[in-house]
Amino acid sequence: MNKNRIPIYILAAFVFLGLADVRAWAASYPESWDMDWSKTDFSKTSIDLSEIFSGGPAKDGIPSIDQPSFLPVSEIDDLGPQEPVIALHVNGEARAYPLRIMMWHEIVNDSIGGVPVTVTYCPLCNSSIVFERQLDGVILDFGTTGKLRNSDLVMYDRQTESWWQQFLGEAIVGSMTGKTLKVIPSRLESFERFMKRAPYGKVLIPGAPNMRHYGANPYVGYDSRDVPYGFFRGELPEGIDAMVRVIVVNGEAWSLPLLSKAGVINAGGGLEISWQVGQNSALDSNVIANGRDVGNIVVRQRQGDQWRDVAHDITFAFVFNAFHPGGVIHQ
Numbered sequence: 371m372n373k374n375r376i377p378i379y380i381l382a383a384f385v386f387l388g389l390a391d392v393r394a395w396a397a398s399y400p401e402s403w404d405m406d407w408s409k410t411d412f413s414k415t416s417i418d419l420s421e422i423f424s425g426g427p428a429k430d431g432i433p434s435i436d437q438p439s440f441l442p443v444s445e446i447d448d449l450g451p452q453e454p455v456i457a458l459h460v461n462g463e464a465r466a467y468p469l470r471i472m473m474w475h476e477i478v479n480d481s482i483g484g485v486p487v488t489v490t491y492c493p494l495c496n497s498s499i500v501f502e503r504q505l506d507g508v509i510l511d512f513g514t515t516g517k518l519r520n521s522d523l524v525m526y527d528r529q530t531e532s533w534w535q536q537f538l539g540e541a542i543v544g545s546m547t548g549k550t551l552k553v554i555p556s557r558l559e560s561f562e563r564f565m566k567r568a569p570y571g572k573v574l575i576p577g578a579p580n581m582r583h584y585g586a587n588p589y590v591g592y593d594s595r596d597v598p599y600g601f602f603r604g605e606l607p608e609g610i611d612a613m614v615r616v617i618v619v620n621g622e623a624w625s626l627p628l629l630s631k632a633g634v635i636n637a638g639g640g641l642e643i644s645w646q647v648g649q650n651s652a653l654d655s656n657v658i659a660n661g662r663d664v665g666n667i668v669v670r671q672r673q674g675d676q677w678r679d680v681a682h683d684i685t686f687a688f689v690f691n692a693f694h695p696g697g698v699i700h701q
Contacts, residue, residue: 409531414547416540422524422533425494425601427516429526434477434513440465440572443565448585449573450659451562452650456498457571458556459679460485464568466561467491469652471574472498474582476523478574479503479511487554488512490536492523493589494601495689496615496653498558501539501551520692521602537683537693555679559666560649585658593653593664598688607691610701616690617643617667618683623690625701630665635700640672641680 403412406429412419443466449455455466461483472478472491479488488503488510503510510527512534517524523536532544539551564571576584592599597612606612615626624643629635635643650661669682690697 407531410526410533410543411530411545412543414545415543416547417519417542419543422517422519422543423601425516425518427514429516430513431516432474432476432514434479434511435471435475435574435577436479436511437577438478438480439575439577441575443569443571443573446561446573446575449561450650452560452648452663453659454558454649454652455561455564455573456489456491456500456556457559457564457567458482458487458489458500458554459568460487460554464564464571466564466568466571466573468561468574469498469558470585470658471576473587473652473658474584476514477512477525485554488525488551489556490523490525492521492536493592493653494518494521494599495523495537495685496593497522497537497683497685497689498556499536499539499683500554500556502554503551505546505549505551518601520604520689521598522689522693535693537685537689553681555681557666557668557679558649558684559668563648563666587652587654587656587658587661589653590656591654593651593686598686602688602692604688604692605695607687607699610687610699612686612688614687614701615664615684616687616699617669618685618690618694619643619669619680621694621697623687623694623697623699625687625699626664626667626684628701629667642668642670642672642677643682644668644670 454469458465463483467489477490486503486509488501491498512525515524515526525534530545532541532546534541541547541549616623629645645665647665649666651664652658654661669680670677671680
């Protein structure tokens with residue numbers, strides 16, 4: 371199989387619209403957006419609206435999970451031991467959100483340990499980030515716009531229908547423009563590691579198991595490509611392959627090849643980034659449980675005699691470069 375081949379349903383979006391038409395459509399606001407986004411205040415934006423265009427699905431075409439269901443880890447029998455999950459620990463509660471589910475929904479609106487959260491995953495960026503969704507005293511509910519910027523998920527809140535950049539947690543269009551969500555530390559780790567750390571934990575399950583091909587990867591071979599899909603129109607990074615995984619902490623990045631070779635990197639200020647084998651790539655094989663091993667990453671910082679998890683993101687070099695142009699990638 372050609373590793374640079376675009377999945378048929380993504381290709382169909384380009385065929386239907388035509389890449390040139392997509393660009394023209396993106397620049398044609400407000401006429402093409404008013405029907406679905408009558409509540410969005412397009413007079414307020416922190417970006418050039420021509421940077422946003424359709425990824426194919428319509429508004430909420432990728433449905434968020436708003437009433438998540440969970441089972442204890444002891445009752446889960448359909449997850450491979452090395453399958454990736456977004457692991458979240460808040461106020462004594464532990465939950466895992468498998469990428470086999472997140473792949474098809476991208477957003478889960480939840481509450482854990484008394485904290486309202488939104489758990490997000492953008493497959494095109496391999497970016498899994500958890501946000502606190504209470505902002506200025508209001509609990510926000512998030513959905514998918516069906517749009518992308520720099521190949522990254524553009525979310526919206528249902529209260530104001532402002533648009534938010536998932537990678538930054540920042541509102542970029544609408545009345546909330548300039549507001550930023552608080553990131554909650556989480557780990558992208560194998561299911562077996564989550565079970566060992568949280569034998570009392572719970573795992574997200576599909577509300578309708580037959581709704582999607584859960585466990586399948588619709589982006590076969592994506593993270594082995596030379597370049598991202600044509601949704602990305604920005605500058606590619608120099609000195610590093612576009613699709614190399616990088617670990618982003620506080621606007622700085624370390625390449626996965628560097629980390630996997632070192633095992634542990636002490637990044638200064640008590641910050642430690644470590645890597646161990648044993649996690650499937652969700653963006654490799656057509657079955658996630660068969661994906662190649664990309665390892666588990668932990669980012670912690672020492673505070674006195676204790677360690678605490680630090681918020682971070684595991685994404686691709688082209689994504690980091692797009693949102694942090696000129697930013698440092700250690701490799």
